[in-house]
Amino acid sequence: MVVPSNLPRLGILALDKMKTGWIFILSYMCFLIPLHQAQLPSANISDLSFKNMDFAMSLYRKISSYHDKNIFFSPLSISTSFTALLLASDGVTYEELLKGLNLKQLEKANQPELIPRLFQLLHENITQSGSLKLDEGMALFVHPEFEVAKNFENQIKSFFDADIKTVNFTDTKGSVKFINEYIKKKTEDKVTEIISNLDAETQLMLINTIFFQGAWELPFNPNFTQSYPFYIDNYNVVQVPMMIQEDKFYMMDDVPLGAKVLKLPYKKGVSMLILLPNKGMDYTVIDDEITASRFLTWVRELQRTKLEVNMPRFKMEQSYSLHHLLPDMGMPSIFSNSANLTKLSKDGGIKVSEVLHKAVIEVDETGTTAAAATAIGITPYSLPRIFTINRPFFFFIYHEDTNTLLFMGRVIDPTQN
Secondary structure (H helix, E strand, O other), X not given: OXXXXXXXXEEEEEEEEEEOOEEEEEEEEEEEOOOOOOOOOOOOHHHHHHHHHHHHHHHHXXXXXXXXXXXXXXXXXXXXXXXXXXXXXXXXXXHHHHHHOOOHHHOEOOEOOHHHHHHHHHHHHHHOOOOOEEEEEEEEEEOOOOOEOHHHHHHHHHHHOOEEEEOOOOOHHHHHHHHHHHHHHHOOOOOOOOOOOOOOOEOEEEEEEEEEEOOEOOOOOHHHOEEEEEEOOOOOEEEEEEEEEEEEEEEEEEOOOOEEEEEEEEOOOEEEEEEEEOOOOOHHHHHOOOOHHHXXXXXXXXXXXXXXXXXXXXXXXXXXXXXXXHHHHOOOHHHOOOXXXXXXXXXXXXXXXXXXXXXXXXXXXXXXXXXXXHHOOOOOOOOOEEEEOOOOEEEEEEEXXXXXXXXXXXXXXXXXX
């Protein structure tokens, strides 16, 4: 997009970082000046989680319709960032965001702050035990001459515990250093040098961070990892490091779908759910059948059984230009000159010009030090069933108590970053 040099620029950046290994997500949104100018909620966090999951599945299908490659993103990151935009919007833009994010049914006319309050409650529920390492944070970096509406500022402080920082963006090098240091600190020195340059006319940046650190409840022994074939399709086969684990796991068969589901728990309430299409089943057919309702059915019908799990070690990085995808999902006006973001600034006349989402995941053998747990429930002379992930599969990383979908992805070729 070509922008007149005399027009001020606003940017929003969301960063998520997770360890499985470790993962980080980066979402970047730029706003430009266009050429013209607690009450207990009636809905609950389970409703919010379900709606967020349905939005995630819809976004997944939109992304998958463009290519047949690996996919990975954070629904929670995107939903949280756009909820902040919901607080800034009004009119048609507000209505489009509600519908596009699949949150319309949660809105109550007499509770205008219901949805951000639900996000606040969801965060508190996920982290209430104190044992799960999942830190969320938001920061608003504001140019000294840009006036943010006081109500919007109060709301993001109240619902997202946002830090408000004053940054002189005309000093581009100083601003880059300051923001990178903030991100580095929020991600415990794991993510550095996220921003390499800034436009001197930037007026505002909103940064959302999520840092999750987990370990397998039943770790894979790296001494057992071997090279195995992974069948991308009928014509392409790659060799991958296949991790091997034998224990009792939860799994189920989705017979109508033609796929099997395996749960691989992390410690402290987060699990990865693997959806493996049956041999000969086209994964693109399954794309259209993945829904929030189906996900909850998988979780509900899991049964404990003895398994030998063969899973590829993989690492990948994915980036998406969401401003090319979200207009087709019912949110066009926020990216146009008719955007109504008047609750963000008294000046009004701003729009979202760019939304970039970047995700990186690394899955390896790393797990808990309680290695003896790998032997629990194993009968020496009983042969287990084998769950071999040697063809394209889907995965979902979720918080178990709330069924909140933190990350989701599709692995077509585990050797491709």
